[in-house]
Amino acid sequence: MKNYICVILTTLCCLVGSFTAQAGNQPVYYPSSGNVPFSKAVKVGDTLYLSGLIGAGKAGLPKEFNAQITQLMDNLQSTLASFDLTTDAVFKCTVMIDDMDRWPDFNNIYIKYFKADRLPARSAFGADGLAMGAIAELECMAYMPGAQ
Structure with missing residues (x-):
């Protein structure tokens, strides 16, 4: 079931990006640092699609x-x-997130990074087997107006 939801979400994002690209805006790809098979982000029109992020730092994954x-x-x-951008x-x-019982703990940290009147729309689901054994992964879309 979890994989089915991932496929639906990925398909939806691709359709939105495809529609925007057909409106005359060509995607701009921003390569990831390191040897990974995906872009750090892709900009289509005024929307920046960020690839999924995990909590790995210079010392690895806490x-x-x-x-x-x-x-x-x-x-x-x-x-x-x-x-x-901010x-x-x-x-x-x-x-x-790999353990939905930790959802309140996640929210306690997440909320500190956004202004109370600028909370993004959000969806979430439990996932098993995230990249590198991560506890959570976050993908976002941001408004980035201006020239590509």
């Missing part, structure tokens, strides 16, 4: 939940900053 989620959110801020630009997030 084992402790709060440390890993804090690093995940720091990674989001860092990625946005590389595009001269979390104010984020309008949609999808959260994949």
Whole structure:
């Protein structure tokens, strides 16, 4: 069932991106650093689609939940900053978490990274087997107006 939901979400994102691209905006791909088979982000029109982020830092993936989620959110801020954006630009997030019982703990950290009046639309689902054994993965869309 979880894989089925992932396929639906991925298909929906592709359809939205395809519709925007057909409206005359060509995608701009921003390569990831490191040897991974995906882009860090893709911009179509005024929308920046960020690839899923996990809580890995320079020292690797912390084992402790709060440390890993804090690093995940720091990674989001860092990625946005590389595009001269802040979390104010984020309008949609999808959260994949390996233990939905930790959802309140996730929210306690997540909420600190957004202004109360600028919370993104969000969906979440429990997931088993995230990349590198991560506790959670976060993918976001951000508004990034201007020239490509």
